[in-house]
Amino acid sequence: MKKRIVVLGGGTGGTLVANRLRRALDASVDIVVVDRDDRHVYQPGLLFVPFGAAAAADLVRSRSRQLRAGIEFRRAGIERVELDEDRVVLDDGDPLGYDALIVASGASLRPDETEGLSEALAGRGAHSFYTLEGSAALSAALAGFDGGRLVVNVVDMPIKCPVAPIEFSFLADWYFRQRGIRKQVTIVFATPLDGAFTKQVCNRELSGLLEGKGIEVVTEFNTGEVDGPGRRLVSYDGREIPFDLAVVVPLHGGASYVDRSEGLGSEFGFVPADEATLQSRARPNVFVVGDAADIPVSKAGSVAHFEGDIVARNVCSFLAGQPLAARFDGHTNCFIESGHGKALLIDYNYEIEPVPGRYPSRVGLPLLRESRLNHMGKLAFQQLYWHGLLPGLDIPGIGTDMPHAGKHLEVLSGAG
Template identity: 65%
Template sequence: MVLGGGTGGTIAANRLRRMLGDDVEITVVDRDDDHVYQPGLLFVPFGTADAADLVRSRARQLRAGVGFTDVAVDRVDVDAHRVHLIGGGVLDYDVLVVATGARLLPEETEGLTGPGWGERVFTFYDLPGATALAGALRRFTSGRLVVNVVDLPIKCPVAPLEFCFLADWHLRERGVRDQVELTYVTPLDAAFTKPVAAATLSGLLEEKGIELVTEFNTGSVDGTGGRLVSYDEREVPFDLVVVVPVHGGESYVERSPELGNALGFVPTNPRTLQSTVRPNIFAIGDAAAVPTSKAGSVTHFEGEVLTRNVVRFLAGDELDEGFDGHTNCFIESGFGKALLIDFNYDTEPLPGHFPGAVGLPLLKESRLNHLGKLMFSWLYWHSLLPGRDIPGIPGSMPTAGKHLPPATEEGAR
């Protein structure tokens, strides 16, 4: 049983179907049949992606032989190995893969969904929000545009920075950038969580004239007065604000005794992706409480280890501790360029090339990286979701091509 028909659930189901064939029955459960290509949401506000092109049928992304049930889940009984559905239905499982993703919780921030919501207060982290923001940006010609991350963890942690860079490009293309103050507000003490990448991204913000406000923990949003107010009573004024709300796990994970933690994510072994809740439960993607980025690339790399371990679990074999937290992200920087970062649990983003000495430049703006970002959409639908390996892109983070610190190079040898 796979709970969730998004990126993680689809990858897991398709890879397991390919590996196990007709020996097992695989069913994916989700509340609806709309699979949204979430990386494309970033481009909708700027008119460079059509919202309608980002949605496809969940069922049609699954391999033949994988069942799909579009019904909402009420709760999971981890002792009885049973999924209870809204309306009273019940589904039994031998192995459960939780791929329930992360959900937006804007109501958790005082005032965020109050006066001004959808007028001068927006998010681009869901399809309705990204579409509404497109209209607001078209009308915006002067004033203070603020991008605010309320709290972590969030899906795709680089996306708010990308929005800043693309907003700078978008406003310059329209000839109004000089009339707009652009500000990035984050609870972190730097532009990003990893020091080397943070230095590069902070420099890019400065170069583009984007103000960086750090250690700002948003307590409330005053949509009427146009103010972000932190818990320590600092204020950031705005005319238009783009907020990345608090994230949490799926609500029924919270309702299921023992399944989720306080945030609604599933406690998970970071190396095997087997839950620490029960041995026959695994978690993938944003649903897994592991110390790495909640990004689509992570889900893809997790899929290789998770599916191997489901097969090993069914056979009674020892699990593979092979997932190293590998994360790979393109960062759009505007004007047809992008950066690329590649890191894992132990190694932060470093300069060099990916996936080897000859490849895409790391931590450096380039046209090649921008083209890679655009190509990812095709790879997503035609390679990642079907559960295929991408030639030359290993599941574990490659060290070849990276400018590693001396101690790391010695350890790698």
């Protein structure tokens, strides 16, 4: 009897899990990847588009062409998952049954949940770089910006790539310096958190960089309204931040079909799962990878990459009736562009926050410190993404588990 694995979403996590599973399993198992379009966006590139450092069109490739032979790509929208029936209802009406389901449908932007934001984005009273179209429009707006207040705002967590708005602020500082108008621009970073970043040692480093670049930080700012015509952000507790150019990261939720699938997701449409095995809380035959998951880890491509290895192994175990042996340690790895052709690198997991040192071992890229090497690493990563990560290959030096060698873990004892 043939078995079928259905993967919902052909983004980073869905693609690499499907490719890993196709290599691991024989033809007795069908693998179907469902997505509503055939446009796979290299999302880390979106950060560079507003500054003219990447072209939007160069970030897009075919989803189906990233999948190995023997994987079916089904282009359809998802109506809902029927957990009790073990099937997915697609918008062309055909139910698709599964033996194992992998939710890999990422996070979606929900600007409509913030008063005034959808209108402001549509009327270009505010911008966002979290979509291809948005980042391209922001590129034009920045080019025409000759001075005033640039306000970068995160409405609330969780968001994809939590360091991206900080990187955007760093790159804006550099961009205006290069144009010789930095003195005419005030850059404000407004965050709902009580610091630039949630992890303490990293927060100190990033706060120092923000201060050094003359970027104002407004903390615990919970945006209640984006007033596009009035050019101001208003917080729920009544504070106002005026702007000439606003770059807002909207609220995130899961894919909309999760809300229509009884018992699958949280109130935000993310799918709760065991943080080690990545098996969903909803059903034993449903697994989650990447941004779609409701687990205490950053929504980042590196996380989807490391989780992909775990999910592929555990789905194989599940189908074979064996215990789920692969366990995710929360490994996260992010380059943080800081401008001037430099970047920082952070590497951490559930237990260990980002610390200085080197990655992946004592000889390697410097951690939590600005360096040209890291910037080159970030740029080189784009090729690795298409040719190593998505095909589901094991990349030498980038293991699933967080490496301890090379890290100055002793700084944590003083971090409190």
